Amino acid sequence: MTSSPSTTLREAARAPGRVSLRGLAARAAPWLIAACVVGYALVVGGYAATVVAFALIYAIFVSGLNVFMGLTAQVSFGQSAFAAIGGYASAVLTTEYEWGLLPAMGAGLAGALAFAFVVGYPTLRLKGHYLSMATLAIGMITYEVAVQWDSVTQGYLGISGIPPLGIAGYEATSDRQILVVLSLCVVATVLAVARIRRSRVGRAFAGLAGSEEAARALGINVARYKLLSFLLSAGFGSLSGSLFVHVVGYVSPEVFSLHMVILSFTMLYVGGIGTIAGPVVGALVVSVLPETFRAFRDYQDLAYGAALILLLIFAPRGLAGLFTAIEDRPAKNGRSS
Amino acid sequence: MDSALIGQSLVSGLGIGCVYGLIGIGFCVIYNASGIVNFAQGAFVMLGGMITHVLLVRGQLPYFAAIVLSVLVVALLGVVIERLVVRPLWKRNAPMFVMILATLAAQIVIERLTFLAVDDQPKTLPVFTDLPPIMVGGVAVNIQSLWIVAGSLAIVGLLALFFKGTRTGKAMRACAINREAAALQGIPVHGMLALAFGLSAGLGAIAGIMLTPTQYTAFNVGVPFAISGFIAAIIGGFGRPFGAFLGGLTLGVVQSVAILSFGAGLKTVVALSVLLLFLFVRPSGILGAAK
Structure with missing residues (x-):
């Protein structure tokens, strides 16, 4: 497939050699912005903390999406399915069966991975609009099942009274505690994704993203690495779903609807697809900006949709594109041979 | 299950x-x-029914005029979307999933x-002709x-x-057969896209206007219809307009039989499962994909 976002290759091709001060600053800028937003929320607390907490959960989800779409240049409109599996597994197991938080989360993760494995095998053989539609169908079937399977999910009513985040007696109940826990989760996610990208697996993903045929010619098992990328993405999706239900204490099918798909794509493109910082910055910016204009709230989906179209047309590389543009500038006069 | 009930659901499925x-x-x-x-x-689809409703109720236009005007407005909107959203991306050779997104x-x-x-709020339209349903062997066929x-x-x-x-x-x-060759023949390819x-x-x-009197329309009915239409196109072999029509009939019948057997709640799940089945087993559809 030729749909590889140019960012993947650019990032991979950039030599790790000399790094100018300006380059360093440009590279640190997205993380500084993210840290400032989270820091502000920590200090202010209350509503700001809630908004940022959601953004952090989305940052994990979108990071997962980015592994599949950015690093591997595949398409999935159905990652919400895995968030739903993780979320509902956590919700049902901790309320109905009184499991601990971690075992329930693990069960959700296992369920999501098993589901991704089963549907991934036939789905990932598809390409282009067939792949897009099949993944969209998987997401929508999961949503419908969440609505219809009353006896377990309680349909539109949803499940409430889900216990808060906590391990071994320590519970994160206040806004600030939740923020700290989620920030740690995001840092872990980001480190994991960065590690994946630098690993042998990540280079195989990049090869696949560049050209499937070329990757195959180099001896990369295309089908296996696609599935692996899909599984990784599903795993992050499932964890974000679990975190969501514990933070909110309530879950209903609406959480995992098409709205989630559009929102996560907007975040991915705002931040910059195929970059490590992109999903985090995108999730924070997209979540925080509409909140700063309160009057905007009725128009949220409208704004996300319109913003997404404008981004796709005028700035397909998102904010990350801006930062790399700054970083690359000295290369023009100095570094290039 | 008696035969009248099955006949009834087949009729509504075909509709x-x-x-x-x-x-x-x-x-x-568009694909071609x-x-x-x-x-x-x-x-x-959603706008067809919705604009007709608005013209009829708020605009006080005669029904037929409202329908014609609504179709024209929506067709114009199609051209506008092509100009504003699709063409800039098309010119830049944007990847396919960007276009879908x-x-x-x-x-x-x-x-x-x-x-x-x-x-x-859900809106409906009056039926085109207000006549009682015709009875055919115990099956009521509404006009x-x-x-x-x-x-x-x-x-x-x-x-x-x-x-x-x-x-x-x-x-x-x-253009559908070979866009570059068509352009070389002097066919305005961009114009054809619009x-x-x-x-x-x-x-x-x-489609939306004809359907609305039997169901309803609301701002959010579009996506399910788009998906059903897409499934119809896949069943028929993507890119074959008449295959798509056959595919639509197949899907309609399968769906109404499914409603009869499993209840209305699962009709979307059934439709999407039919889609996945075709994608996995026979992605070229019943007639084989175009080209």
Whole structure:
């Protein structure tokens, strides 16, 4: 497939050699912005903390999406399915069966991975609009099942009274505690994704993203690495779903609807697809900006949709594109041979 | 299950199947002209019914005038979407999934604008002719279903004439076969793309208008319809307009039998499962994909 976002290759091709001060600053800028937003929320607390907490959960989800779409240049409109599996597994197991938080989360993760494995095998053989539609169908079937399977999910009513985040007696109940826990989760996610990208697996993903045929010619098992990328993405999706239900204490099918798909794509493109910082910055910016204009709230989906179209047309590389543009500038006069 | 009930559900399945077929044809017309899958197709279906309702109720227009005007407005909107959203991306050779994402976003934008401009209440339209249903061997066939079937067949016939008999239709088919060769023959390929969007938006609007009297329309009905239309197109073999119509009929019948067996709640799940089955087992559809 030729749909590889140019960012993947650019990032991979950039030599790790000399790094100018300006380059360093440009590279640190997205993380500084993210840290400032989270820091502000920590200090202010209350509503700001809630908004940022959601953004952090989305940052994990979108990071997962980015592994599949950015690093591997595949398409999935159905990652919400895995968030739903993780979320509902956590919700049902901790309320109905009184499991601990971690075992329930693990069960959700296992369920999501098993589901991704089963549907991934036939789905990932598809390409282009067939792949897009099949993944969209998987997401929508999961949503419908969440609505219809009353006896377990309680349909539109949803499940409430889900216990808060906590391990071994320590519970994160206040806004600030939740923020700290989620920030740690995001840092872990980001480190994991960065590690994946630098690993042998990540280079195989990049090869696949560049050209499937070329990757195959180099001896990369295309089908296996696609599935692996899909599984990784599903795993992050499932964890974000679990975190969501514990933070909110309530879950209903609406959480995992098409709205989630559009929102996560907007975040991915705002931040910059195929970059490590992109999903985090995108999730924070997209979540925080509409909140700063309160009057905007009725128009949220409208704004996300319109913003997404404008981004796709005028700035397909998102904010990350801006930062790399700054970083690359000295290369023009100095570094290039 | 008695035979009358089965007959009843087959009849309603064929009616809704025609509508799915028309939406599926809309997908094929754009796909053939450009290789683009337009995920905003459902918005046209929703707007067809919605604009007619607004013109009828708020504009106090006669029914027929409201219908014609609504189809024209939606067709024009199709052209506008092509100009504003699709063409900039097309010119830049944007990857296919970017195009899908952009049209899906356009769908959401239209949906939300409709929500803001009208409201979130379901709307319906009067039936075209207010006559009691005809009884055929214990099966009640309502007149609106006959309108849907007859209207769809007429449209399919007209489309066949257009593609086979007119210069513009032949030019569009030439674009479908090989866009570069068509451009070298002096066919305005960009113009054909705009025309394809207009045509398929108009088709969607007509489908929506015919269907609304038997169901309802609301700002959020578009996506399910788009998906059903897409499934119809896949079943028929993507890029084959008449295959899409057959696919629509198949899907309509399968869905109404499923409603009879499993209840209405699972009809979307059944439709999507049919899609996955085809994608996994026979992605080229019953007629084999175009080209």
